[in-house]
Amino acid sequence: LAKTTQPISMDSYEGQEVNITCSHNNIATNDYITWYQQFPSQGPRFIIQGYKTKVTNEVASLFIPADRKSSTLSLPRVSLSDTAVYYCLVGDIGSGNKLVFGAGTILRVKS
Amino acid sequence: GAVVSQHPSRVICKSGTSVKIECRSLDFQATTMFWYRQFPKQSLMLMATSNEGSKATYEQGVEKDKFLINHASLTLSTLTVTSAHPEDSSFYICSALKTSGGDDTQYFGPGTRLTVL
Numbered sequence A: 001l002a003k004t005t006q007p008i009s010m011d012s013y014e015g016q017e018v019n020i021t022c023s024h025n026n027i028a029t030n031d032y033i034t035w036y037q038q039f040p041s042q043g044p045r046f047i048i049q050g051y052k053t054k055v056t057n058e059v060a061s062l063f064i065p066a067d068r069k070s071s072t073l074s075l076p077r078v079s080l081s082d083t084a085v086y087y088c089l090v091g092d093i094g095s096g097n098k099l100v101f102g103a104g105t106i107l108r109v110k111s
Numbered sequence B: 001g002a003v004v005s006q007h008p009s010r011v012i013c014k015s016g017t018s019v020k021i022e023c024r025s026l027d028f029q030a031t032t033m034f035w036y037r038q039f040p041k042q043s044l045m046l047m048a049t050s051n052e053g054s055k056a057t058y059e060q061g062v063e064k065d066k067f068l069i070n071h072a073s074l075t076l077s078t079l080t081v082t083s084a085h086p087e088d089s090s091f092y093i094c095s096a097l098k099t100s101g102g103d104d105t106q107y108f109g110p111g112t113r114l115t116v117l
Helices: none
Strands: A009-013 A018-023 A032-038 A045-050 A053-056 A061-064 A070-075 A084-091 A105-110 B004-007 B010-013 B019-025 B032-038 B045-051 B067-073 B076-081 B090-100 B103-108 B112-116
Touching (some): A018 A105, A032 A061, A032 A070, A032 B103, A045 B103, A070 A084, B019 B090, B019 B112, B076 B090
Parallel strands (some): B010 B112
Antiparallel strands (some): A032 A084, A053 A061, A061 A070, A084 A105, B004 B019, B067 B076, B090 B112
């Protein structure tokens, strides 16, 4: 299972765009990248998933360079309610889709 | 959608009793579900992989006789904490794997807070 590295914490202000970068240097060919958001005492919430290039949905964008050794979650115009822990995970079908959670990134959005 | 529920949301029990936690995928079928445990201010730790119709696969260090997992249908997995002790107090979270055309995604339940007195 590929290990991921993220910043421990980030601070931002309301209305700003936030980019959280995750490195996964030993990502394998079949691995996909998934980001989750977790609030205290709640289960993680799926944000976005991708394999390569760029993926966009209604809440975020995911940028994956050609070598796939890193990925960047982009949150447009964050609000106070986006304060949470964000996890970057790498998993593949071959390993039974197991996800190994790292420490995640604590995002604090200030007014 | 992809909704996963857990029941109960919180439970308090006496030491030595057993507690069952249910995990249901509400709008999709899941051959595979996962059970995690999360202690305060820590990340999620994978406990086991639950496979419908077969035995669960436990991570190293997780006692299979203490944490019984049953995945009897494509929408339900249960975790039973047997002879619970205060050190088993934790936040237990399940996830269900939704497969669709090569894109496999885990969707998580809301979690169950277990407190053992």
